[in-house]
Amino acid sequence: MAAVPQTYGIIAEFETPADIMHAAEKVRDSGFRKWDVFTPYPVHGMDKAMGLKNSRVGWFSFIGGVTGYTCGMLMIWWMNAVDYPIAIGGKPMFSPFGAFPPCYELTILLGSFGSLLGMLFLNRLPRLHHPLLKHRRFALATHDRFFLVIETGDPKYSETETRKLLEATGSTRIEMVEE
Amino acid sequence: MGDATINEPLAPAIASRVGDIVVQAPPRELERVPLVRNQRSPGWISDAIAGVAEGKTPLWWWAAFLPSVVMMTVCFSMILYLMSVGVGVWGPSLPAMWGWAIVNFVWWIGIGHAGTLISAILFLLRQKWRTSINRAAEAMTIFAVMCAGIFPLIHVGRMWFGWWLFPIPNQEGIWPQFRSPLMWDVFAVSTYFTVSLLFWYMGLIPDLAVMRDRSKTKIRKFGYGLFALGWTGSNRHWSNYEKAYLILAGLSTPLVLSVHSIVSMDFSVSQVPGWHTTIFPPYFVAGAVFSGFGMVLSLLIPLRKVLKLEDIITLRHIELMCKVTLATGSIVGYAYAMEFFIAWYSGNPNERFEFINRATGNYAWAYWTMITCNVVVPQFFWFKKIRSNMLVVFFLSILVNVGMWFERFVIVVISLSKEYIPASWGYFRPTWVDILTFLGTFGLFFTFFLLFIRFLPIIAISEVKGVTPQADPHHPLGGAKPGGHH
Numbered sequence: 001m002a003a004v005p006q007t008y009g010i011i012a013e014f015e016t017p018a019d020i021m022h023a024a025e026k027v028r029d030s031g032f033r034k035w036d037v038f039t040p041y042p043v044h045g046m047d048k049a050m051g052l053k054n055s056r057v058g059w060f061s062f063i064g065g066v067t068g069y070t071c072g073m074l075m076i077w078w079m080n081a082v083d084y085p086i087a088i089g090g091k092p093m094f095s096p097f098g099a100f101p102p103c104y105e106l107t108i109l110l111g112s113f114g115s116l117l118g119m120l121f122l123n124r125l126p127r128l129h130h131p132l133l134k135h136r137r138f139a140l141a142t143h144d145r146f147f148l149v150i151e152t153g154d155p156k157y158s159e160t161e162t163r164k165l166l167e168a169t170g171s172t173r174i175e176m177v178e179e
Numbered sequence: 180m181g182d183a184t185i186n187e188p189l190a191p192a193i194a195s196r197v198g199d200i201v202v203q204a205p206p207r208e209l210e211r212v213p214l215v216r217n218q219r220s221p222g223w224i225s226d227a228i229a230g231v232a233e234g235k236t237p238l239w240w241w242a243a244f245l246p247s248v249v250m251m252t253v254c255f256s257m258i259l260y261l262m263s264v265g266v267g268v269w270g271p272s273l274p275a276m277w278g279w280a281i282v283n284f285v286w287w288i289g290i291g292h293a294g295t296l297i298s299a300i301l302f303l304l305r306q307k308w309r310t311s312i313n314r315a316a317e318a319m320t321i322f323a324v325m326c327a328g329i330f331p332l333i334h335v336g337r338m339w340f341g342w343w344l345f346p347i348p349n350q351e352g353i354w355p356q357f358r359s360p361l362m363w364d365v366f367a368v369s370t371y372f373t374v375s376l377l378f379w380y381m382g383l384i385p386d387l388a389v390m391r392d393r394s395k396t397k398i399r400k401f402g403y404g405l406f407a408l409g410w411t412g413s414n415r416h417w418s419n420y421e422k423a424y425l426i427l428a429g430l431s432t433p434l435v436l437s438v439h440s441i442v443s444m445d446f447s448v449s450q451v452p453g454w455h456t457t458i459f460p461p462y463f464v465a466g467a468v469f470s471g472f473g474m475v476l477s478l479l480i481p482l483r484k485v486l487k488l489e490d491i492i493t494l495r496h497i498e499l500m501c502k503v504t505l506a507t508g509s510i511v512g513y514a515y516a517m518e519f520f521i522a523w524y525s526g527n528p529n530e531r532f533e534f535i536n537r538a539t540g541n542y543a544w545a546y547w548t549m550i551t552c553n554v555v556v557p558q559f560f561w562f563k564k565i566r567s568n569m570l571v572v573f574f575l576s577i578l579v580n581v582g583m584w585f586e587r588f589v590i591v592v593i594s595l596s597k598e599y600i601p602a603s604w605g606y607f608r609p610t611w612v613d614i615l616t617f618l619g620t621f622g623l624f625f626t627f628f629l630l631f632i633r634f635l636p637i638i639a640i641s642e643v644k645g646v647t648p649q650a651d652p653h654h655p656l657g658g659a660k661p662g663g664h665h
Binding site: 015016017018019020021024036037038039040041042043044045046047050052054055056057058061065075076079080083084086088091095098099101102104105106108109111112113115116118119120122123125126127128129130132133138139140141142143144 | 221222353354357360362366374380388408409413417418421426437641642652653
C-alpha cells in the first residue's frame with residue numbers, strides 16, 4: 001500500500017529568544033494544547049509564556065528518598081539485630097544513630113535515581129524516533145535556532161488559520177513536518 | 180558612567196542581528212567581566228566546544244594518551260602482582276598497618292570533591308561561572324573516585340572477597356557490621372560515585388543531542404543519538420529537566436559534605452592519638468575542596484590554552500577558582516593550628532606527644548612539606564598579579580596537591596608509626612610496588628580523562644549558552660525591543 005505521508009505538525013523557526021517567547025505567548029493565548037517550543041537551552045521565563053505548571057519531578061525524588069531511608073533502616077535492623085546479632089563493645093544491637101550514615105547515603109542514592117528516572121518518565125524518554133528529528137532544519141534546535149511546533153492532532157488546528165497565526169508572530173520560516 | 184556602551188567586537192554571525200543597539204551599561208562599580216568573552220553567539224559556543232571532540236585526533240592527544248595507557252597498564256600489573264603474592268609486597272607492617280593505600284584513597288577521593296562542589300553547591304548559590312568548568316570537573320570527580328575506589332578494595336589482602344563489604348548473602352551467613360565507620364564508608368563512596376555519574380550523565384543529555392545533530396557519520400549519529408535518549412530540546416522537557424537538575428543539586432550538596440566526613444570518621448572514631456578528634460569532618464571536607472580545586476586548575480589551565488577555549492574558560496574563572504582555593508586553604512591552615520592547640524589544651528600526654536612528633540620527629544620533613552604547600556602556597560592567591568599569571572597558578576595548583584598528599588601521609592603514617600607503646604614504634608618505608616601502583620593510578624586517571632576530552636563535550640554547551648546575554652529574551656542581544664515589554 002503506498003503510504004501517503006501524514007503530517008505531524010507545523011513548524012515555525014525563530015532567530016532570537018525574545019521572538020519565540022512572544023510567539024509562545026500568542027499560541028498559549030489562542031488555546032492550543034498539543035504544541036511545544038524547542039530551544040538550544042532552557043529559555044528563562046518560557047514556562048510562564050507557555051502556561052506550563054510546576055514540574056512534578058519532585059514527587060519521584062521524594063518517594064525515592066523515603067524508600068531509601070526506610071529500606072536502609074529496616075535492612076540494618078534486620079541484619080544486625082535479628083538475623084545474625086553480634087554483641088560488640090556493649091553497643092546496642094540496633095541504634096538508629098549508628099545506622100544513620102548508611103541510611104542517609106541510601107536516601108540520597110534513591111532520591112537521585114528518582115529525579116533522573118522521574119524526569120525521563122515525565123518526558124517519555126528515551127524515545128529514539130521522533131518525526132521532528134527527521135526534519136531537515138530541526139538539527140538547528142540544538143545549535144542556535146528556536147522552533148515552535150503545533151501538532152495537527154490539536155483540536156484547534158486548522159491548516160490555514162494556524163499558519164496565519166504563526167505568520168503573524170514574525171517567524172522567518174514556516175514548514176510542515178511529516179509523520 | 181551610565182551611558183557607556185558595549186563596544187567589544189561582535190561575532191560576525193550575530194553582528195547583523197544586533198545592528199546598532201545601544202545597551203545601557205551598569206555603573207562602573209557594578210560592572211562585571213562577562214562569563215563568555217567577545218559576545219560569542221550560541222552557534223559559536225556549539226562549534227568551539229563540540230569541535231574539540233570532532234575532526235582529526237590531534238598529535239598532542241596521542242602524545243598524552245599513549246604514556247597514560249602505559250602507566251595504567253603498570254597500575255594493573257602491580258595489582259596483579261599484589262594479588263598473586265600478597266600484601267607483603269607493600270610497605271605496611273607493624274606498627275603502621277595503613278600505608279600508601281589509605282593515603283592514596285583519601286587523596287584521590289578528596290580530589291573528587293571539587294566536581295560535585297562546583298556542580299551542586301555553586302549551582303544552588305547561583306554562581307553562573309560554574310557552567311564553564313562543571314563538566315570537566317565532574318568528569319575529574321568520577322575518574323578520581325574510580326582511582327580512589329581501587330585502594331580500599333586491594334588493601335584488604337584477599338580482594339576477591341571484596342563483595343563481602345556489600346549486604347549480599349554469603350556462604351558464612353554473616354552480614355556486614357553496620358556499627359563500623361568502614362561500612363559507612365562503603366555506602367558513602369559507592370553512593371558518591373553513582374550519584375556523581377548520574378549528575379554528570381544528566382548534564383550530558385542535551386549536549387549529546389548537540390553532538391548527535393552535528394554528526395557527519397552514521398556511527399557517530401547512532402552512538403551519540405543512543406545516549407542522548409532522543410532529546411529534542413522541547414521546553415516541556417526542559418521544564419522537567421531543570422527541576423530534576425535542581426533536585427539533584429540539592430541532594431548532592433549534603434552528599435558531598437557527608438562523603439569526606441564519613442571518610443574522616445574512619446580515623447576519628449578510632450583511639451589513635453592524632454586521629455581521635457572531632458575537628459576531622461569539617462577539616463577533611465575543606466581539605467578535599469582545596470585539593471579538588473587545585474586539580475581542576477592543574478587540568479583546565481593547559482586545556483583552555485591547547486583547545487583555544489579562553490573565551491569560555493576566562494581569566495575570571497581561573498581567578499575565582501584561585502579564590503576558592505585560597506579560602507579553603509586558609510580553613511585547612513586554621514584546622515592545623517587548631518589541632519595543635521587542642522593537643523595541648525586537652526592535657527592528654529599521648530596527643531601532645533603525637534603533635535610534637537609530627538613537627539619535630541623523624542617525619543618532620545613530611546610535616547613541613549605539608550605546611551609549606553597547604554598553608555603558605557595558597558596565601559599567594561591574595562594577589563591579583565599572581566592569580567592572573569597562568570604559569571604561576573598552574574605551578575602553585577600542583578603544589579597544592581603535593582601538599583594534600585602529604586597531609587594524608589602525615590595523618591595516616593606518622594600517627595600510626597609512634598602510637599602508645601614505644602616498644603612497637605617504627606619507621607614506615609614504601610616499596611617499589613607501593614610507588615608504582617600510585618603512579619599507575621595517574622595513568623588510569625589520565626587515560627579516562629583524555630578519552631573524555633576526545634569523545635564528549637568538555638564544557639556544558641547548553642548551560643554556557645544559557646548564561647550569555649544573547650540567551651536572555653529580555654536583553655537587547657536576545658532580541659528584546661528597546662523599551663518594550665511583552
